[in-house]
Amino acid sequence: MELIGRIFALAIATIFVHNFVLARFLGLCPYIGVSKKLDSALGMGMAVIFVMTLASTFTWLIQTFVLVPLGLEFLQTIAFILTIASLVQLVEMVIQKTAPALYKALGVYLPLITTNCAVLGVAILNINEELNFIGAILNGLFAGLGFTLVLVLMAGIRERLDKAEVPASMKGMPIAMIVAGSMALAFLGFSGLNI
Amino acid sequence: MIIVYSVATLGILGLIYGLGLAYASRKFHVEVDPKIEKITEILPQANCGACGYPGCSAYAEAIVNNGVDINKCAPGGSAVLGQISKIMGVEATATERKVALIHCQSGGSNNTFFRYKYEGIPTCKAAVQLSNGPNLCNYGCVFQNDCLEACNFDAIHLDENGMRIIDKEKCTSCGACVKACPRDLIELVPVKKRVHVLCSSQDKGAVARPACGNKTACIGCGLCVKKCPVDAITLNNNLAVINYEKCINCGQCADVCPTAAIFDPLKEVRAKKKAEAKAKAEAAKKKVEAAKQKAAEDKE
Numbered sequence: 001m002e003l004i005g006r007i008f009a010l011a012i013a014t015i016f017v018h019n020f021v022l023a024r025f026l027g028l029c030p031y032i033g034v035s036k037k038l039d040s041a042l043g044m045g046m047a048v049i050f051v052m053t054l055a056s057t058f059t060w061l062i063q064t065f066v067l068v069p070l071g072l073e074f075l076q077t078i079a080f081i082l083t084i085a086s087l088v089q090l091v092e093m094v095i096q097k098t099a100p101a102l103y104k105a106l107g108v109y110l111p112l113i114t115t116n117c118a119v120l121g122v123a124i125l126n127i128n129e130e131l132n133f134i135g136a137i138l139n140g141l142f143a144g145l146g147f148t149l150v151l152v153l154m155a156g157i158r159e160r161l162d163k164a165e166v167p168a169s170m171k172g173m174p175i176a177m178i179v180a181g182s183m184a185l186a187f188l189g190f191s192g193l194n195i
Numbered sequence: 196m197i198i199v200y201s202v203a204t205l206g207i208l209g210l211i212y213g214l215g216l217a218y219a220s221r222k223f224h225v226e227v228d229p230k231i232e233k234i235t236e237i238l239p240q241a242n243c244g245a246c247g248y249p250g251c252s253a254y255a256e257a258i259v260n261n262g263v264d265i266n267k268c269a270p271g272g273s274a275v276l277g278q279i280s281k282i283m284g285v286e287a288t289a290t291e292r293k294v295a296l297i298h299c300q301s302g303g304s305n306n307t308f309f310r311y312k313y314e315g316i317p318t319c320k321a322a323v324q325l326s327n328g329p330n331l332c333n334y335g336c337v338f339q340n341d342c343l344e345a346c347n348f349d350a351i352h353l354d355e356n357g358m359r360i361i362d363k364e365k366c367t368s369c370g371a372c373v374k375a376c377p378r379d380l381i382e383l384v385p386v387k388k389r390v391h392v393l394c395s396s397q398d399k400g401a402v403a404r405p406a407c408g409n410k411t412a413c414i415g416c417g418l419c420v421k422k423c424p425v426d427a428i429t430l431n432n433n434l435a436v437i438n439y440e441k442c443i444n445c446g447q448c449a450d451v452c453p454t455a456a457i458f459d460p461l462k463e464v465r466a467k468k469k470a471e472a473k474a475k476a477e478a479a480k481k482k483v484e485a486a487k488q489k490a491a492e493d494k495e
Contacts, residue, residue, distance in 0.1 A: 096225050
């Protein structure tokens with residue numbers, strides 16, 4: 001029971017309180033760039049969840065069994081980037097072979113994730129917060145979920161904004177920035193949660 | 196020691212990942228139609244989007260996978276079309292080559308009449324918005340070079356008067372300048388058509404003519420509409436518009452146009468011929484008259 005409680009607490013903390021986009025300000029590029037349409041936002045979100053979970057798993061293993069025993073913690077960043085980049089490449093190939101439809105739907109987003117700082121962010125945060133193996137995997141999963149949630153919310157708002165009467169000078173990017181700011185303020189409310 | 200360790204660790208990690216990816220790329224290799232690659236190579240790689248697809252490779256994919264028409268690449272022209280048709284085994288139906296044409300002959304920035312001096316952001320889009328542009332003419336070119344910058348093929352130049360001249364050889368009719376011009380002055384016209392209305396002014400003649408630096412504004416008199424033997428010209432909002440599907444290049448409209456807003460490069464040649472013919476006829480007439488007179492004198 002206690003375990004489930006802890007997992008729940010981790011989920012709430014990662015998805016809402018320390019949301020990757022709106023509280024930690026990581027992965028802002030896709031947040032603005034891919035949030036024009038609901039479908040592509042959802043596709044990008046799914047790809048990020050997938051890659052974040054895998055990346056958390058592998059980077060935790062690399063850190064614990066390679067870098068720490070050899071005393072090479074300072075190589076963390078470069079080793080993680082190497083791991084994530086190769087991982088995304090591998091995932092891309094596998095998806096292309098096994099699920100062409102999904103590959104097409106994800107399109108350019110999959111390789112883009114390689115350079116997404118949110119993925120590297122979650123890998124490094126896992127280590128800094130000294131999570132155990134299961135904790136790291138779950139943290140990666142929840143971080144991806146939080147990212148997807150915000151991305152989809154943003155896309156939904158922006159799709160409605162297209163039909164709304166926005167003053168000419170505010171159309172497009174300016175109003176999107178204001179929406180992003182309002183969303184960050186709204187999510188600030190979660191920081192009052194004490195878990 | 197630590198340097199050796201770090202280099203070795205990263206090296207080994209990189210090696211493992213590299214080998215893994217190499218193995219995976221073999222194992223998960225997906226056959227791509229070699230035609231797509233070939234066609235992509237043939238296409239001009241301008242990625243101009245004139246075909247309606249995002250980039251040359253996307254168009255190549257659409258040709259091979261979806262059987263899209265192969266004649267959509269405007270910059271490639273007939274050369275590329277022929278090569279693609281060889282690869283695809285499809286009969287090539289060439290589209291008529293078009294070139295961009297600027298429907299304004301203001302006389303260039305040196306001759307145009309300005310109502311104020313524009314010193315703002317150097318783009319046409321900005322200049323047009325400041326109290327309807329700096330020109331006296333509300334429809335003409337504002338000389339900020341949006342079209343020049345949009346052209347990927349170096350086909351638009353300035354002449355000594357600051358007029359924008361389109362190089363028909365270099366123009367690939369990609370349509371980038373058409374989109375760039377905020378006053379919609381540029382149109383893609385069939386390269387074979389010679390006669391063009393070089394004005395876009397929708398003002399009435401009394402306003403349009405004095406505003407034009409070149410005095411070649413269309414005043415909407417409608418003489419060309421009446422003169423055209425194939426009804427190819429219509430008058431829209433005080434502006435003559437040629438329907439290029441009907442036009443037969445006869446140039447009669449250019450002959451009657453009182454302001455030379457309709458341009459035909461052969462107009463002068465024709466006028467010269469006409470004058471020569473007239474002179475000849477007159478000379479012949481004189482000869483006849485002289486002969487008559489002589490005959491009459493002889494009788495006397």
